[in-house]
Amino acid sequence: MARPQAANYDERRKEIVDRAARLFADRGFAGASIADLAKACGTSKALLYHYYQSKDDILYDAMRLHLDKLSEVAEQIEIMKAPAEARLRRLISDFMTLYVDAAAHQKVLLNELKNLPAARRRKIVLQQRKLVAVVERLFVQIQPRFRRQRKLLRPATMLFFGTINFTHTWFRPDGPVSPDQLAAMATDLLFEGIAGLGKPHSAEKSAA
Incomplete structure (x- = not known):
């Protein structure tokens, strides 16, 4: 007989995914076994399989749920009543x-997209491409020249x-710059270049 679902089933799955993401980030997908995952989640392998059938399923959700949040932001941005910039x-x-x-x-x-089965990898890539398309549309609105020079738009x-995706490799939330300041710096760099970072602009206003 199948084990009945607990009242906190969805919450527990999210907790498993979050802990697994930290383990995969530290050890890599190949370096983390089901036994490692069970230990990190404070549970048994048998109970872990009650929530997820395989390590692949957990990896997929670690990516998909993160992309879902990014996609939700992008969708809200597209319907905002504000200038493109x-x-x-x-x-x-x-x-x-x-x-x-x-x-x-x-x-x-x-880092771990290659470890997903092909069908699921395609789904993740499709989500990523939709995010890229949102930014491309904003770029065209901000700089109409891209309409004539389409070959430059994707690069x-x-x-x-590339500027914002790898922040996790070096940024420390408890460091001298807050996440809001960092976002302001990234924006100023995009719109104004290196010279813009030397002005008392949005990054410094965030610190005030």
Whole structure:
């Protein structure tokens, strides 16, 4: 007879995914066994299988749930009644907050995609491409020249993501710069270049 679902089933699954993400981020997917996962979650392997059928399922959810949050932000940005530049600034700020709050999930997303089965890998890549498309549309609104020079649009967008996606590799929330200040610095760098970082602009206002 199958084990009945607990009242906190969904909450427990999320807890498993969060702990697994930290373990995968530290050891890599291949370096973490089901026994390691059970230990990290404070449970048995048998009980872990009650919530997830395989380690692959946990890895997939670690990526998917993180991307779902990013996608929700992107969807809200697209319907905002504000100029494109203001919407892009908001997107950067919200993305950076998610990257800091879910650093392990972000690291797993960037490093472990190859370990997903092909069908699920395609689903994750599709979610990522939708996020890229949102930023591309904002870039075109901010800089109409991209309409004539489409070949430059994707490289510019990927440079943008390259600037913010790897924050988790070095940023420390308890360091001298807050997440809000960091987001402001990333935005100023995008819009004003290196010279813009030397002005008493939004990063310094955030610190005031």
